[in-house]
Amino acid sequence: MNFKYSTTSIALVLMAFSVLSLNSIQQDAFAEFQGMSLTAEAADGSDIIKIHGQTASQVTDITFTVTSPDGFNVLAADQIKPDAQGFFSTEFKIGPSWSQDGFYTIEAMQGVRANPLYTMSVSVEIIDGMTLETLETESNLVTGIFVPAQEEVAKKGLTMKANAMEGSTTIGIIGSSDRTNLDVTLKVIAPNGNVVSVEQITPDLDGKFAKDITTGGPLWTQDGIYTVSAQQGESPDHKASVEVEIVDGVVIPEFGAIAALILAVAIMSIIVVSAKSRLSIMPRY
Numbered sequence: 001m002n003f004k005y006s007t008t009s010i011a012l013v014l015m016a017f018s019v020l021s022l023n024s025i026q027q028d029a030f031a032e033f034q035g036m037s038l039t040a041e042a043a044d045g046s047d048i049i050k051i052h053g054q055t056a057s058q059v060t061d062i063t064f065t066v067t068s069p070d071g072f073n074v075l076a077a078d079q080i081k082p083d084a085q086g087f088f089s090t091e092f093k094i095g096p097s098w099s100q101d102g103f104y105t106i107e108a109m110q111g112v113r114a115n116p117l118y119t120m121s122v123s124v125e126i127i128d129g130m131t132l133e134t135l136e137t138e139s140n141l142v143t144g145i146f147v148p149a150q151e152e153v154a155k156k157g158l159t160m161k162a163n164a165m166e167g168s169t170t171i172g173i174i175g176s177s178d179r180t181n182l183d184v185t186l187k188v189i190a191p192n193g194n195v196v197s198v199e200q201i202t203p204d205l206d207g208k209f210a211k212d213i214t215t216g217g218p219l220w221t222q223d224g225i226y227t228v229s230a231q232q233g234e235s236p237d238h239k240a241s242v243e244v245e246i247v248d249g250v251v252i253p254e255f256g257a258i259a260a261l262i263l264a265v266a267i268m269s270i271i272v273v274s275a276k277s278r279l280s281i282m283p284r285y
Contacts, residue, residue, distance in 0.1 A: 037139035038108045038120035042131035049124050049131060052089035054141060055110055057117055058082050062110045066092055069102030094129055101127050103182075125181050134181045135205075157237035158184070160230045162244055164251040171213040171244055171251060175230055180207050182232045188213060191224030216249040223247045 038053040051064065059081075066076040075097050082088040098104070103123040111117035120139075125132040160175030173186060180203050188197035196219035201209045213228065220226075225243050232238035245252040 035139070035141040036108070036110065036118035036120055037137060037141040038106075038122055039137040040106055040122040040124050040134055042124050042134040044133040045130045047094040047130060049092045049094070049106070049134075050089070051091060051106060051108070051122075052087070053108065053120070053139075055082050055086045055088065055118060056141070057110060058084055058086045060110050060117060062088055062108050064090060064092075065107050065109075067105045067107070068098070069100045069104060071105075073097075075104070094126065094131070098126060098129060123181075132181055133205075136179055136181060158230060158232055158240050160228075160240040160242060162228060162242040164244060166251060168251045169215045169249065171215065171228065172210070173213060173228060173230075173242075174210045175208070175240065177203050177207045177209070177232055177238060179203070179232050179238065180205060184209050185231050186211055186213070187229045187231070189227045189229070190219070191222050191226065194219070196220060196226070215246055215251065220246060220249050 034056040036053060036055040038051070041050040041052075042048065049066075055062065061079050061081050064076075064078040064080075065074050067074055075095070076092050078090050078092070080088055080090055092106070103125050105121055105123050107119065107121040109116050109119045118140075122136045122138050124134045124136070158175060158177040158179075160173060163172040163174065164170065175184070177184065183200045183202050186197075186199040186201060187195060190196050197213060199211055199213070201211050203209045223246065226246050227241055227243050229239070229241040
């Protein structure tokens with residue numbers, strides 16, 4: 001009898017432990033799934049803007065507002081509830097009141113405005129009452145077990161780097177952005193703070209952009225570090241800069257990690273050869 005009682009007790013303990021473990025796993029999985037993503041899509045020349053995304057909170061309504069380019073007029077609004085997996089979608093049709101040309105801001109807010117759970121915004125450019133081709137995503141969504149199956153969350157922000165050979169008069173700029181509907185402004189600033197070049201580039205459909213900047217001329221006479229900056233709008237995530245040293249109008253590359261490694265190997269080789277040479281000339285007894 002005592003043996004049966006002990007076996008039953010152990011079984012109950014193990015069952016309780018399993019239930020607790022399962023609850024813990026579910027809570028951890030839910031804890032890893034947090035944030036929101038918001039995407040705006042529009043075809044070139046369309047009068048429809050499609051909005052979709054995903055949120056970690058499946059029980060709280062999402063309120064959408066569309067604001068005119070001057071920021072003073074709310075032209076449309078909507079409120080929807082996410083589905084069981086947090087996915088949501090809606091669309092806006094351009095109306096007669098959308099008369100301004102420029103970027104219309106679409107904001108998604110979950111919760112009350114005084115203390116919102118999540119707030120996201122994307123923009124769509126409209127000219128003469130029609131959209132320009134748009135695919136813009138804003139996201140802070142972090143997922144664990146639950147993976148977004150209905151959308152690919154684009155990488156946020158703008159990145160840029162410069163490629164140039166020693167003695168070259170060309171600086172190659174390449175970069176990428178998650179905003180494909182907004183031009184990138186490239187600005188080159190001389191060591192004395194003067195602006196020597198300003199360019200605008202339109203990213204391709206994948207968000208990539210490239211531009212060759214030619215050095216030399218009356219504005220490039222100062223030797224030193226020139227700063228190349230890229231900017232899309234006012235968001236800090238869409239600003240980047242690189243530095244390039246120019247002497248006598250040509251590029252002087254940075255002493256990078258690969259060059260340092262080559263130098264280190266060369267120094268080590270010299271030390272080894274010198275040590276062997278000293279050993280070979282030592283007298284033998």
